[in-house]
Amino acid sequence: MTTKINAGTLKRNIYDAQRGQRELALLDIREHGQYGMGHPFFAVSCPYSLLEAIAPRLVPQNSVPVVFIDDDDGLSERAAQALKQLGYTNLQILDGGAPAWEAAGFTLYQGVNLPSKTFGELVELVYNTPTITAGDLKVMQDRGDNVIILDGRTPEEFQNFNIPGGISCPNAELPLRFDAIVDDPNKTVVINCAGRTRSIIGAQTLIDFGIKNKVVALENGTQGWALFDLELERGADRFAPNIINDDSLASAKLRARVLAEKRSIPFVNIESVRKWQLDLRRTTYVIDVRSSIEFESGHLPGAVHAPGGQLVQATDIYVGVHGARIVVCDDNEVRAIMVAHWLRRMGRDAHVLRGGVGADATEMGSVNPYLSADIAPNLPEISEKQLALSLKNKDVVVIDIRSFQSYREGHIPDAYWVLRANLPHQVAIIKDKDLVVVSDNNLAARLFAREADSLGCRSVCLLSGGLNAWVSAQSDIQRSPDEPADRECKDYLFFTGQRHMGNKKHMRQYLEWEIGLVSQLDADERTSFDL
Template identity: 45%
Template sequence: MTVPSVTPLQVRCALLLQDEIALLDVRHEAAFATGHPLFAANMQAERIALEAEMRLPRTDVPIVLYDAGEGLVPQAADRLAALGYTNVRQLDGGLQAWQAAGYELFQDVNSYAKAFGELVEQRRHTPSLPADEVANLIADKANIAVLDVRRFDEYVTMNIPGSVSVPGAELVLRAGRIAPDPETTIIVNCAGRTRSIIGTQSLINAGVANKVMALRNGTIGWTLANQRLEHGADRRGGIGLFEGAQTNAREVAYRAGVRHLSVTEAGALAAQTNRTLYRFDVRDALDYAAGHVAGFRHYPGGQLVQEIDMAAPVRGARILLTDDRSVRADMTASWLAQMGFETCVLEGGYDGALEVGPPVILPKPDLLQRYRRPYEGTDVDARAMQAYLDWEYGLVDQLRRDGTHGFSVI
């Protein structure tokens, strides 16, 4: 089939106007990570049949495909057409034309979430401590609580000694149980920078009485400082709201422009078939499996913010979140709204019949096709870790040069 084309300028205009567009890089993830437009999402040509229905819920959404000269676009377009997608075009000249037009290329994966995190730190002056200072506090048995906001499997692989696993969106829900003493300093860590910045700022935004600091540069910074990591830990934080958390979380969401919808109002939103709507249940997997509102895909809130390009590749789409305790949805929604998504939270919905069963999880690509993140595993070269941090430090300047982000930090 002949695939109609659009110019890099037309794509850029759609992004600036916040029109709906799915700009898809159809190369392998490892190639995607070498450079791509800010709001591009990776969908390998051979995985389209596996991923498209979940990641592109509206079949007439504007889709623009590109590669870097590998000839993958016609194959990808054929596969999308076979699935019923009707508005598929290719980027005229591919990735080389984007770069030749003077537009920015961003490295790595989840790039715009990471760039957003750096912008949050710059604008909110999110406090942090270097690894050596945190290690000294641990050695001195200071009144601190180290909360690890990564996925639990990442935490088990390696963690800061004595830390407790509290994946991202669970922070505001569980911090009051882990650190009930307002004199306890809470230190938030991830593998690198983004999730610890967002986690720390989440607790600050939600008004926790404790002093809250990020572990600067996460487990990467810890490793580069020659500090010891634990392996195989199994400490998880129980539920415990600090005073005013629920009200404060809702206020944060309100300030970010998030709307709360009743079940009826959410139904009216879903009925508008000319717009893409993503529906996510942002609770943990056990809560989801025990009973969830029909039509909502499981995506834990902290990972959703980090991996929004993977979860919702249609830039300009709407997002509806649900959570039976509301706190996780409100905090997650507040970040997605600041990232430029029209974001709503479902009020209620748990009184009727719920679906039961585990989340649907897409299998990961072949290891040879995946990008090895510099914060994965325990055998990463120190130079690679430092280069990754240096790249993150430069993201705010790159956002400024690119000029399409539309982020608004409250």
């Protein structure tokens, strides 16, 4: 049975979960744009479009209390029914949705990854993490000063754009690979990201690991660089070395052990991890923080992958249950200690797998979301040629469920753009119709089809190869720069959405938002961090 919970009671339950007194999953099932425009601080984004595919990863134990947040529009009731079919047994709905949370006097925060972003700002305030402005860094570069720039983002982000001369070394790799990159104790080390969080965390990581070099965070990252009217480099291919020598590894491991002892970071052996994984009374996440290539080459059964820096930067993407246990693992403890160090400061019950994954890494390949055919059947496919003929005969209706940006940039003529959440309001489009779905996500298409079927469509099939197949066949596409209207685009966060496209107004708004997060915290939210 699904029950309702009021905002005050939910607030107290969140407080208890943050202190490890209970477990709780707070899932905001609105689309990404709606979530980003205002949600409770500890709410996790789990959009209804992919609910059944995402929820099992965020909430792996189906007995954990789950609270849904919507716009008081009935979406939570639909979500509860969907998760009941997956076996979830303890489901609640925030009475009145997000509007009721705000009406109760609690803050709805803009943006995403709130706990991690706010944590970065708190780290800078508490530890007085040293920084350097883009202007001062450029002066140092022009003078030929002894300085090195390490980019703490993912390699993919680095290649999109970076500070000229920088080297890609994701944050969790910094303490492991530092000696292999920097061989001069007099060299100034600058850590950057695109904004603030990973710059701060990366720099403070090296400081906490006892690096003797002068280490600073680049204030405001690549956005700060652009706001100084400085050019970014694109397509760079400078990466930290994959192989490190024995001396460098020994130094990294020694620093990690010293930090672990200083911070009282707990270790757990593989036997205990296996018992925890079987314990239905408590949620345990086993997260491998190595690179994706290392993970796919061999990982622990039941483990999921999250690059260590990203797990700290966006914890709520990977961990949906407050009050849960987290076991972080790698191959030599260095990266795991780095991540556990920060997760524990964030108030998480994080442990390091003693000795690394070793011979227990018996599973290979990636771990991808899965939907059984009982939940959402696989869809028959239709080719571009078959679709063209059916459209000519007016036999089918084309439904495009890709992002609104993709739809605006080009879609099959007369295709409808429809969100799964909006289906009950657009029944006239699908009722008694044969549908062809255009999608770049097979799971989303299957979930959409199941709901469309329940609302009375005649049949659903999937365009094989998606829009790319249609375009490759040189078929016509239709562009609609202003349709759907912005107000309908619930899947996109317009707030600062163009900051990485050169929009300086959005850059400034984003940085002001990030810096201003700490001032919005109430007492419960502030004390959830162990700083």
